[in-house]
Amino acid sequence: MIARNLRHLRLFLAVSDMGSVTLAAGRYNITQPAVTQAVAKLEVSAGGTLFDRTRQGFFPTARGKILAGRTRRAFATLDPPLTELSPRLRLVTSHAQLTALIRVCETENFSLAARSMGLAQPTVHRAISQLEQEAGRPLFQRTAFGLVASRAARELAQAARLAFRELEQAEAELAEAEGREVGTIVIGALPMARSVLLPGALAAFRAQRPTHPVHVTDGRYDELLTGLRRGDIDLIVGALRDPQPIRDIVQTTLFQDSMAILARNDHPLAGAADLTPARLAQQQWVVPRQGTPARAQFDGFFAEAGVAPPVSIIEAGSILLMREMLTRGDFLGCISDLQAVAEIRHGLICRLPVAASWALRPIGVTTRSSWKPTRAQQLMLDLLQQEAAGLGRPQDEAAPKDDHKAGRL
Template sequence: MKWNIRHLRVFLAVTRHSSVSRAADECHLSQPAVTQAIAKLERAFALPLFQHMTQGLFVTPAGETLALRVERALARIDTATAPIAPRLSSTATTSQLEALIAVRELENFSLAARHLGLAQPTVHRAVSQLESEAQKPLFKRSAYGLRATRACQALADAAQLAFAELDQAVMELAELAGREVGQIVVGALPLSRAYILSSAIIEFRKTRPNLLIRVDEGPYSELLSGLRRGEVDMLIGALRDPVPIDDVTQTELFTDDLILVAGPDHPLVGKPAITLEEMAAFPWVVARNGTPTRMLFDKLFDPAETQVSLVETGSMILMRQLLRQSNHLGCISRLQAAAEVDMGLMVPLDFDLTLTRRPIGLTTRVGWIPTRGQLALIDKISQAAAE
């Protein structure tokens, strides 16, 4: 849905005053313009947002739902634009902010235009209009492309979170109308993909068959960035200690520990009381540097003291194949490897790692208000974790 920011401000003014004329005065518009803006919003959602009474216009449940989301979205934009230019919050359009976000991400006008499906001059003009209102450049040219200024970064981040909030409004109003619209984006770390998420999605689908679920995979740092920008709704996997940054919050679901594994034909399989010295003689498949699993592995084999041959990967498939086709050993979450162990594709070694327990859970944005659909999926994730 393409949002008109001015119409949203008009909508909030009507909710505050319960009056078209007073909203028109506040927004410096004619009364017919205010009426037209409200009518467009109601047509877009196919729901009445106001009850028309002799005393004025009073918000319906749908209007209250939309007002909460719009207030949160516009507050983000207003906070980010205030240090840049006083009038920017009232003049910036959705198209301009979308262009700003794309150029910030891709650092090139042509690439941003291709991403948005627009002509390059259109994107350039949109960013130039923002810079003209700001009376300062929002990008600096470098040998590597366009680099966003600090103010530009803050505005682009705020706009992305505002658009995510408005997307949630679309989902919530569709639910009030008995429809399923939008998507839920889950950032999934390896353990959640192998153990939790499939069970949760299967149960979720029994009551919500049409709502799109998108599962994003990648390194923790990338998924965390997506979460903070509003591109990801929730992140599932090993929690960090301490919390990586103060604008996210972590909720523990359960704990898991690590196991050391080998292929079924490895010479250490079945050997009792294996020592670290014996295992150090073999090459290893381990998680990427900086992950909780890797930090626990490094406590076993201190890189400064023990020379161990390593392959770093987050791919279960690659680990399985290396273990099957060679004498590599692996260090992995017990639950993540459960299916492979059950099928005999990996065999746990006789080495005690009970002290490697770490919390597994959800990471979300501070202040995030999930929709009913998002809450339903979180509930199914919690149930799967409990089981």
């Protein structure tokens, strides 16, 4: 594990950029032995030499180039909010102080932050006080309900999260260079992806990477998006949003999907020929929750016909729950057509012949705009794209080109 000594990492970058311990020492106004010692300690934690030492200077090894690339990205994210608070913070802020800042922002309480870090409360309080002293301003407002982070504190905490994630990516890339599997790919899975797109891609990934850790986390879109932007999640797979909810993400369309209205095989409406919106509005429904693209299309189906929407609705995004509900009563369901394919193929439910001009929904991958995948993460993206090639309609056959920010996998 790479030592999280920010000062040592800055000195390492200076040597990498300048090719000289002496010049790096001059840049930071410290002694040459101090730089040499910092690099040596970093090499121990990084698992090998970072420089080829020659008479002509210090030249990064393959390992050094990997670490330098990720470290530059980390400081490119971290330094702007540090400098905004105080230029001196770039030189004196420690990993421990930034970790304390992150936890206090999350918990809004010194004691809870300390407990989550396994530290004493005064230690966390002192770390925040040191940051505030260097910044020359308070980072938190003390209220009766807890600590309220200032805008500058929130921005710095967010930058620190992403910077630390870059160092974790560096560890994964260094391990890959040695043939080891380090780091976990974290995928945020929306309902449609869990049943259609992800299983095939994950099986293919496991065939090529038998031991690489993968974690799939379920949740609502807004929860997964927060995790993505914080660096806790690497990519979200599922229905894309229109309009794009925030600028610091990239939505990449993999294929297009449509909607279907479902029922149990012996439902009174199964096979009926006059399934008008007015008649369907009188039924009991199981549909995705408000705020999802699928629900917007369901509501739009009735709105376009000038019909009041159904009043008997159970909100559920799971095809498994929907299937069980449909088989236990005269319920109808409305969900992604591809999600229902397996259930229909196995004779569990049927698709009703409803004349509806469903708009095609873009299904794809959402990532941070600044994200640079490791080789393992890139493999997962490639396999998702391959799995999607046989699903739905290709991107160039539907939907306006400017609906989503273009991205490349």
